[in-house]
Amino acid sequence: MARTVGIDLGTTYSLVAYVDQETGLPRVIPGPYGTPLCPSVVSVDPDGSIVVGEAARRRLLTQPDRTIYSVKRLMGRGVEDVREEQKRFSFRMDPESTQVVRVRLGERVFTPPELSAFILRELKAWAEDHFQDTVDRAVITVPAYFNDAQRQATRDAGRLAGLEVLRLVNEPTAAALAYGLHEQQRGLVAVYDLGGGTFDISILKLISTTEGDIYQVLATCGDTHLGGDDIDNRLLDIAREEIRHRFRIDLDAAPERIQELREALIRAKHELSQAEQTRVVFPLDGVVYERRITRAEFEDWIASIIDRTFGPVRQALADAALQPAQLDEVVLVGGSTRLPLVRRRVEQYFGRRPHTELNPDEVVALGAAVQAGILTRGAQPMLLLDVTPLSLGIETMGGVVAKLIPRNSTIPASAQELFTTGVDNQTGIEIHVLQGERELARDCRSLARFTLRVPPMPAGMARVEVRFTIDASGILQVRARDLRTGQEQGVEVRPSYGLTDAEIERMLEESIEYAEQDFTQRQLIEARNEAESILHYTEKSLASEAAAELPDDDRARILAAAAALRQALAGTDYKQIRRLIDDLNQVTLPLAERMMNRVLAATVEGRRLEEL
């Protein structure tokens, strides 16, 4: 039977987890490098093949214009939204970008859901390797403060990766689920989730009922642009300014050097969570930028970023009508909560020591796996009641927003509105749906537009009832019904910042082609790696003493086989490469034997020497 997994699709890292059937406990799945953290980085080879994860991360240095990180920041966002981002992280926006951002990597152009789909497909492959079985369904986590467009984009990414997305779960809520299994907490819980790119705060109430535990989210708030990246950018700004000032060197023209500097600073940041001070050494043309950083100095630089998290914290508490001291537990989630400054501030604010027992990088994926277990097997007697983070409304006369579903409403939630025509023989009613807390439509986030069709009749006679439903994933669905006929009406929603169904269909067709290509590409990469190491080893062996005694025709056969393999490496036929690897292995047997004999002889000699 095909498996279901939980996936944390993160800004910096992504993880995949599942619930172990025997123990009933969630587990993360390690990838080929032994770690469950898959860097959320995608790179495109000159031959068009896609590289994801650690291998792609290494290319940030060597091929920055073919490689992208932090794609999550672009999900469900428009061209105008990301202008500011572009100053910060190097990605090339395609000039063809309209409402949906399009990213150029090498010769190719992708939308953010397509890029995220590559990451999801990689995690799917990890899980399939682990289970030796297909994986076709997933629960994927999103920041609690993601709007409808960002959620849709995430769901689209899942579809493009060949995964049926059973549910999108808010990251802090997923963490609470994972902790719930671990800790059996009760009462009021605050989950403070500071990740690579986003910040969320959720306030939950845990209720025991005879059926099981209910995790009811009372309020959530956040900032989809606040996280570890901002800390890295702050460090980068400071370092670049110092380099400019001290050496008159401007790194603007060298994106790969900026990336190297960023990585050096990230290492320093990590070290400062353990040590009181650290040193950054960064060689430049002929000079070296060397900088000692103390923890106090570092905390001074980033304090204002950490302070920004408490705006949403206060808002969420106010919405839940609670004081900080009323909370029974505080849980920390996300890699950035390793910073001692964050831990101190949170402890001060709530007046209690926060929970950090579960690995803050893994806890969200573990929670996603728990929810996947609940949905597929009813594995745990737990029920999540989450909320929508933003108010939903429609534009009315004068550009004012009429709120239909207030923020922090438990989902699923719905609202009905009755619409009619304003002039005689009007055949369409335009509806503009928005999300946000402001009064005016132009200050809120445009979600979608659609047109209600009505037959021509005098003004005010039409009666169309529209039902807006936010489903359990926080995604809007719209249905319309003509009250005079009782007929349901199909509503074609035009997303403001998302892909249409037609676009998804086209991408899906392309992705099927990818799916095959993916498998072939993986085989090719593995075959190439193996070929390279055997060629390297053969060369070394031929230069060894044992090879000196090798008959000329044996040597000639080895050289010919090696040359053939080297030539095949330039191609993309992994089967041919495999065959030539076997050939080379065969002809090197005599050489291997000779070397083995020498080793044995040396061992024997050694023993004799000892015996003497």
Next chain:
Amino acid sequence: MKETQTLTASDLRCWSCGAAAGRAHFCPCCGKIQPLPPDTDYFAFFDLPRRLGLDERALEASYHELSWRLHPDRFAQASEAERRLSLDRSAQLNDAFRTLRDPVRRVEYLLWLAGRRREGEARQQAPPELLEEVFALNETLEELRQARHAGGEAAAEASLRRQLEAEQQKLETLLAAVDAELAEAAAAWDRALDSGAAAEPLLDRLNEILNRRSYLRNLVENIRQEMAAD
């Protein structure tokens, strides 16, 4: 499926087995989740009379119990049609609970059901005895706004803030009085229902109190926002 607004409970049959299902969430015969009859109001959803006083703890317990049974999680493996019904019913459950658990929203909803109030409409009515005071209050708010923009003396700003704080406290006291008035009128509505007396005039009274209340709330909110801004 043809729906009209004149369905009575006995007309409602299970979509799956055809047994009489009434307004039940699940068919009493085959146990399948049922579509929401179009005229189900929030009180009917919880099987409650249209009274304004209710046992909030019992309501919450009922909400939790229904959440377990209606939530889409419970239908993840069910047919597309049942998933749809679960979505509609659990959305209605959440909407109904959100509305009924709050005494003020409960009154608003009752008035809406009675056709006295349009949804989303928050009519505000200034209590006549407050008009002069509100005028002065708005002036103080404007002065504070200007003082902040001008970045003038801290002492002047602090004095304005003290004035506003005093004003805010006074309004909160008034608001509490209006809330008490609302609770009293709500209790009167329930008594009228129980005794079969004419309840109509009480609706007008409830409406009038709500309008006053939302006006006061707005003033308090304006002050709060102005004080929090910097």
